[in-house]
Amino acid sequence: xxxxxxxxxxxxxxxxxxxxxxxxxxxxxxxxxxxxxxxxxxxxxxxxxxxxxxxxxxxxxxxxxxxxxxxxxxxxxxxxxxxxxxxxxxxxxxxxxxxxxxxxxxxxxxxxxxxxxxxxxxxxxxxxxxxxxxxxxxxxxxxxxxxxxxxxxxxxxxxxxxxxxxxxxxxxxxxxxxxxxxxxxxxxxxxxxxxxxxxxxxxxxxxxxxxxxxxxxxxxxxxxxxxxxxxxxxxxxxxxxxxxxxxxxxxxxxxxxxxxxxxxxxxx
Amino acid sequence: xxxxxxxxxxxxxxxxxxxxxxxxxxxxxxxxxxxxxxxxxxxxxxxxxxxxxxxxxxxxxxxxxxxxxxxxxxxxxxxxxxxxxxxxxxxxxxxxxxxxxxxxxxxxxxxxxxxxxxxxxxxxxxxxxxxxxxxxxxxxxxxxxxxxxxxxxxxxxxxxxxxxxxxxxxxxxxxxxxxxxxxxxxxxxxxxxxxxxxxxxxxxxxxxxxxxxxxxxxxxxxxxxxxxxxxxxxxxxxxxxxxxxxxxxxxxxxxxxxxxxxxxxxxxxxxxxxxxxxxxxxx
Numbered sequence: 001x002x003x004x005x006x007x008x009x010x011x012x013x014x015x016x017x018x019x020x021x022x023x024x025x026x027x028x029x030x031x032x033x034x035x036x037x038x039x040x041x042x043x044x045x046x047x048x049x050x051x052x053x054x055x056x057x058x059x060x061x062x063x064x065x066x067x068x069x070x071x072x073x074x075x076x077x078x079x080x081x082x083x084x085x086x087x088x089x090x091x092x093x094x095x096x097x098x099x100x101x102x103x104x105x106x107x108x109x110x111x112x113x114x115x116x117x118x119x120x121x122x123x124x125x126x127x128x129x130x131x132x133x134x135x136x137x138x139x140x141x142x143x144x145x146x147x148x149x150x151x152x153x154x155x156x157x158x159x160x161x162x163x164x165x166x167x168x169x170x171x172x173x174x175x176x177x178x179x180x181x182x183x184x185x186x187x188x189x190x191x192x193x194x195x196x197x198x199x200x201x202x203x204x205x206x207x208x209x210x211x212x213x214x215x216x217x218x219x220x221x222x223x224x225x226x227x228x229x230x231x232x233x234x235x236x237x238x239x240x241x242x243x244x245x246x247x248x249x250x251x252x253x254x255x256x257x258x259x260x261x262x263x264x265x266x267x268x
Numbered sequence: 269x270x271x272x273x274x275x276x277x278x279x280x281x282x283x284x285x286x287x288x289x290x291x292x293x294x295x296x297x298x299x300x301x302x303x304x305x306x307x308x309x310x311x312x313x314x315x316x317x318x319x320x321x322x323x324x325x326x327x328x329x330x331x332x333x334x335x336x337x338x339x340x341x342x343x344x345x346x347x348x349x350x351x352x353x354x355x356x357x358x359x360x361x362x363x364x365x366x367x368x369x370x371x372x373x374x375x376x377x378x379x380x381x382x383x384x385x386x387x388x389x390x391x392x393x394x395x396x397x398x399x400x401x402x403x404x405x406x407x408x409x410x411x412x413x414x415x416x417x418x419x420x421x422x423x424x425x426x427x428x429x430x431x432x433x434x435x436x437x438x439x440x441x442x443x444x445x446x447x448x449x450x451x452x453x454x455x456x457x458x459x460x461x462x463x464x465x466x467x468x469x470x471x472x473x474x475x476x477x478x479x480x481x482x483x484x485x486x487x488x489x490x491x492x493x494x495x496x497x498x499x500x501x502x503x504x505x506x507x508x509x510x511x512x513x514x515x516x517x518x519x520x521x522x523x524x525x526x527x528x529x530x531x532x533x534x535x536x537x538x539x540x541x542x543x544x545x546x547x548x549x550x551x
Contacts, residue, residue: 150452150471150472153451153452153470153471153472154451154452154453154472156449156451157450157451157452157453157454157470157473158453160448160451161454171448200470200471200488202449202467202468
């Protein structure tokens with residue numbers, strides 16, 4: 001039985017797809033057979049971030065409608081073993097996702113995979129609810145600003161009331177991932193601190209991803225940022241994946257990087 | 269236009285009212301005595317609806333109930349029905365247009381003032397019974413009844429006994445207990461009982477109870493106690509950061525809360541139509 005992880009946020013543009021790509025890749029790097037599903041039907045971009053957009057033939061909606069089978073549709077990643085992508089349809093809308101259809105696909109994937117990562121669309125409507133309905137765990141992606149935190153709170157409420165686990169009286173595991181974190185702007189009071197976000201949402205902190213150009217660069221190159229092990233963002237995602245397996249890793253990149261004497265001398 | 273809207277709902281309900289037990293009428297002194305009685309507790313009686321009980325009334329001649337009713341109005345009372353009407357008086361009562369309620373069954377609850385102790389015994393016994401607590405309170409507005417009659421001349425032996433009967437059914441209902449955070453957009457309502465929340469109430473969330481609201485965590489959303497009008501309901505929270513707190517419909521917003529027990533353990537109750545916010549353990 002696979003563990004189903006939904007990456008969700010409520011608010012758009014906070015880094016859900018980036019996180020899905022990196023967490024999924026990180027899980028596969030550790031030897032677990034993983035599939036990342038793009039639930040953002042109509043606005044697909046997981047395939048772009050994973051750099052497999054040219055290899056999309058069939059998509060999630062085709063599988064649901066029985067127009068293709070999983071073997072034909074899943075795209076195997078060329079860089080990391082054990083990693084597969086199930087792309088969204090560009091030409092359909094979110095009504096094409098029926099609960100029975102999604103359940104059938106997830107059940108079939110569950111037999112083969114260890115982890116199923118569901119990349120949720122923004123919002124709290126049908127698409128987002130479908131992505132989180134079957135989840136065992138939710139990674140809530142939040143930017144350190146008030147509106148993003150508020151939306152995350154809202155989605156947590158939906159998660160614990162409208163998911164399959166909630167309907168059975170069980171609890172979906174909740175993990176907080178703060179992205180686009182900039183300690184300098186926190187210092188200046190332009191951003192909420194990790195502590196603020198943790199206090200408002202009151203869920204376990206999985207990781208803090210520092211704001212970095214590496215993320216943008218990785219997206220444009222179609223390579224998940226976790227593969228860029230030189231970058232702080234890549235390292236932070238690796239830490240987060242480690243914590244998913246219960247490893248105790250201290251959170252880093254929370255403080256302003258002190259420029260060394262030499263760097264200051266060079267004016268860098 | 270397929271479904272026509274429902275215009276009303278018929279419901280059974282208990283109404284607390286003042287009973288005017290008539291003993292002697294007509295009497296030249298009736299209005300005077302009634303006004304006297306009302307003036308002893310003007311707030312209690314102000315514009316009260318009264319039920320006129322004829323249980324202890326047996327006149328020798330025909331009675332003008334219209335005059336009785338207008339006397340009541342003049343004293344500031346509003347008769348709404350007669351009860352325990354003897355057959356021979358039924359016609360006269362019907363002419364007033366007010367309904368004649370049955371009264372015999374209620375005679376069981378008739379209590380002479382000196383039997384006050386037995387009422388207490390009765391209630392404590394009922395409470396001891398456990399789960400289902402049923403209380404029957406009888407508050408007698410027998411304000412200096414003796415003084416009044418003593419000062420009356422012997423000849424005028426009219427005694428108007430006014431009694432407030434409060435029949436309250438207190439059925440114990442267990443509190444609703446919520447152990448997980450109440451998130452933005454969620455609403456929790458504890459109907460007919462207290463609400464206890466063991467986790468935070470987020471901004472944009474709403475918790476309501478007919479009784480008290482207890483929150484053993486930060487309260488950042490809205491909390492409403494006594495939503496059906498119980499002004500004795502209270503709100504307790506471990507960290508007050510609420511958007512709104514309300515008791516029995518009287519509310520205040522966060523702006524006003526900020527200089528009270530903000531971010532502290534707080535206790536909110538209604539006093540003189542105003543919300544009073546106090547820190548808990550603030551000596």
